Amino acid sequence: MRRVSNEIEDEVLPSDLSAAQLNDESYEGSTSIVLKKGPWTSTEDDILVDYVNKHGEGNWNAVQKHTGLLRCGKSCRLRWANHLRPNLKKGAFTAEEERFIAELHAKMGNKWARMAAHLPGRTDNEIKNYWNTRIKRRQRAGLPLYPPEVCLQGFQESQRNQSNGGLNGGDKMHLDLLQTNSYEIHGAIFDSLKDNQGILPYAPKFPDASVYGNMLKGLDSSQYCSVMTPASPKHKRLRESTIPFIGSNDTRKNGLYPFSQIRDNNSDKIAQSFGMQALLDPGPSSHNSMCYSHSLSNGNSSTSKPTFEAVKLELPSLQYPELDLGSWGTSPPPPLLESVDDFFQSPTPISTLESDCSSPQNSGLLDALLYQAKTLSSSKNHCSDKSSNSSTATPGDRGDSSALNVYETEWEDYADPVSPFGATSILNECPALLRASENSLDEQLSFQAFTGNIPKLEFVDQVWTPESENQTLSLLNFTRPDFLFASDWHDLGSGNGKNQAITTDTTMTLLGDHFASDRKHMTSGTSQSSQVWGFGSCATANNMPALCQLSDLG
DNA sequence: AATACGACCAACCGCCTGCTA
DNA sequence: GTAGCAGGCGGTTGGTCGTAT
Numbered sequence: 377m378r379r380v381s382n383e384i385e386d387e388v389l390p391s392d393l394s395a396a397q398l399n400d401e402s403y404e405g406s407t408s409i410v411l412k413k414g415p416w417t418s419t420e421d422d423i424l425v426d427y428v429n430k431h432g433e434g435n436w437n438a439v440q441k442h443t444g445l446l447r448c449g450k451s452c453r454l455r456w457a458n459h460l461r462p463n464l465k466k467g468a469f470t471a472e473e474e475r476f477i478a479e480l481h482a483k484m485g486n487k488w489a490r491m492a493a494h495l496p497g498r499t500d501n502e503i504k505n506y507w508n509t510r511i512k513r514r515q516r517a518g519l520p521l522y523p524p525e526v527c528l529q530g531f532q533e534s535q536r537n538q539s540n541g542g543l544n545g546g547d548k549m550h551l552d553l554l555q556t557n558s559y560e561i562h563g564a565i566f567d568s569l570k571d572n573q574g575i576l577p578y579a580p581k582f583p584d585a586s587v588y589g590n591m592l593k594g595l596d597s598s599q600y601c602s603v604m605t606p607a608s609p610k611h612k613r614l615r616e617s618t619i620p621f622i623g624s625n626d627t628r629k630n631g632l633y634p635f636s637q638i639r640d641n642n643s644d645k646i647a648q649s650f651g652m653q654a655l656l657d658p659g660p661s662s663h664n665s666m667c668y669s670h671s672l673s674n675g676n677s678s679t680s681k682p683t684f685e686a687v688k689l690e691l692p693s694l695q696y697p698e699l700d701l702g703s704w705g706t707s708p709p710p711p712l713l714e715s716v717d718d719f720f721q722s723p724t725p726i727s728t729l730e731s732d733c734s735s736p737q738n739s740g741l742l743d744a745l746l747y748q749a750k751t752l753s754s755s756k757n758h759c760s761d762k763s764s765n766s767s768t769a770t771p772g773d774r775g776d777s778s779a780l781n782v783y784e785t786e787w788e789d790y791a792d793p794v795s796p797f798g799a800t801s802i803l804n805e806c807p808a809l810l811r812a813s814e815n816s817l818d819e820q821l822s823f824q825a826f827t828g829n830i831p832k833l834e835f836v837d838q839v840w841t842p843e844s845e846n847q848t849l850s851l852l853n854f855t856r857p858d859f860l861f862a863s864d865w866h867d868l869g870s871g872n873g874k875n876q877a878i879t880t881d882t883t884m885t886l887l888g889d890h891f892a893s894d895r896k897h898m899t900s901g902t903s904q905s906s907q908v909w910g911f912g913s914c915a916t917a918n919n920m921p922a923l924c925q926l927s928d929l930g
Numbered sequence: 931a932a933t934a935c936g937a938c939c940a941a942c943c944g945c946c947t948g949c950t951a
Numbered sequence: 952g953t954a955g956c957a958g959g960c961g962g963t964t965g966g967t968c969g970t971a972t
Contacts, residue, residue, distance in 0.1 A: 415940070415966090437957065453958070489960060504961075505939060516950070848937080 412446040416455050420445060424452055425460050433461075458499045465497025469506055477503060478522050 412420075423445045431442070433456065436449030445452065457816075458464075469477065471496060478492040488500035495503065514521050 413942070435957080448942095449957075451941075457959095458940075486961065500960075501940075508962090509939095577937095876950060879931090882970090 411448050421460055458501050463497055631793055
């Protein structure tokens with residue numbers, strides 16, 4: 377505890393701050409702490425302005441010493457920055473500013489200060505307040521958080537930067553595209569598709585995890601789940617790696633999957649990209665996040681058997697500890713970190729799926745392990761091959777993404793390897809991802825997926841090489857969202873047996889059916905569940921109603 | 931007219947980073 | 952190397968105001 381110096385009290389303390397304010401309850405303590413809180417008075421403002429004019433900005437703690445202003449340095453700085461400094465632009469944001477903010481947010485995420493730097497006269501606090509309000513408003517209205525052009529632009533930028541910069545070179549697509557209400561995002565996607573049919577040819581080539589992630593995320597929105605997924609959840613802030621939704625104690629409290637155990641930023645980003653909280657909602661009987669999420673995502677419920685054996689089989693080499701194979705089936709549930717990461721990165725889901733219905737898992741652990749190992753091997757081979765093939769693509773193969781590249785250069789400024797752009801973070805770590813979207817792999821995965829011609833990916837026997845592992849894993853990362861997305865829509869299509877155009881207006885209803893179907897499949901254990909895992913199996917015709925149509929439109 | 935609700939906004943809080951002794 | 956400090960940043964809170972019921 378400290379006191380204002382006698383000098384301040386006797387000499388510098390403004391008259392209007394002396395007696396009355398010192399007795400004001402807003403002051404912390406009547407005898408020891410006299411720093412004031414609460415709204416600033418005009419007199420205080422005048423004092424602060426006068427001080428800054430004389431001494432300049434900075435050294436805010438000295439303000440109190442020199443002026444007797446009963447405010448802490450932080451408060452002085454904030455007051456100056458947000459209200460007193462010159463050239464501040466007050467009033468509502470203009471339409472242009474709002475659009476720019478949306479674009480900036482898509483690129484930067486909740487980097488209010490950086491966003492404010494691009495908006496002269498606007499403060500970070502102002503932008504933040506505006507955005508938070510906007511989120512609430514649009515979520516409530518069921519509107520896309522980002523304008524369609526922003527979504528497409530972000531995707532295209534991520535594509536371009538990925539091809540130009542390789543790993544971590546194109547961290548442009550902001551995670552919040554994923555963070556925000558998935559309903560909003562996929563709504564935005566479809567709105568964009570509706571409103572921008574001129575560029576619809578791009579739609580089928582959406583390899584961006586954000587697209588899938590957000591669409592998937594729709595499933596965890598309050599509209600679809602009883603559990604509310606706050607747009608700005610409480611969580612421990614990680615600089616340049618903000619991880620909303622995940623890592624929040626609230627999440628656990630809400631019954632959402634405890635992603636807080638995920639330590640790895642990349643994993644966080646991936647997890648966020650898929651908006652898995654609600655989907656990963658672990659039932660009391662389910663310890664395995666992958667199994668659980670799988671169950672939900674592929675139309676099965678949490679009652680499906682734990683399948684973390686498969687998860688561990690697919691443990692990526694990039695960032696996860698090796699696991700003891702011998703403990704897969706007998707050890708306690710694996711750490712959530714592994715489970716979640718595996719869920720997102722491992723190709724094993726294929727085997728996992730099958731284990732859910734007709735997999736050898738049912739016949740015993742050993743059989744399951746053998747089967748899954750086999751599946752893993754074949755899937756790796758296949759993926760490596762795909763990645764290898766796709767890696768030969770040339771930049772010229774990419775589609776024209778010049779449209780809507782208003783801020784292309786700015787995106788370069790945010791090529792932060794640890795930026796919050798979860799979506800592109802995934803892409804960054806998946807060099808094959810974008811390449812795949814631009815080449816034959818794209819045709820095989822994305823196009824076929826969107827056209828519903830891939831009931832199941834055929835893994836050819838090819839030599840698995842260590843050097844291809846990264847690409848494979850990356851590719852799998854890409855396919856994971858693909859799979860997730862497909863799985864999300866799986867039962868949407870199965871609801872009526874036909875591909876259907878899913879609009880923003882009908883999404884909620886359909887998703888509601890989806891969950892209903894989830895529960896149904898959970899108990900019935902249909903074979904469909906086994907088709908969800910894996911990037912090939914995700915793309916059954918009925919699984920991708922909306923995107924199939926998008927493909928048609930393209 | 932009273933109340934409830936939501937939007938908006940200012941300010942605070944806690945954490946992090948960078949600098950310096 | 953590290954502890955302390957200042958400043959910055961993002962999340963959250965609480966108050967005020969306008970609008971709907």
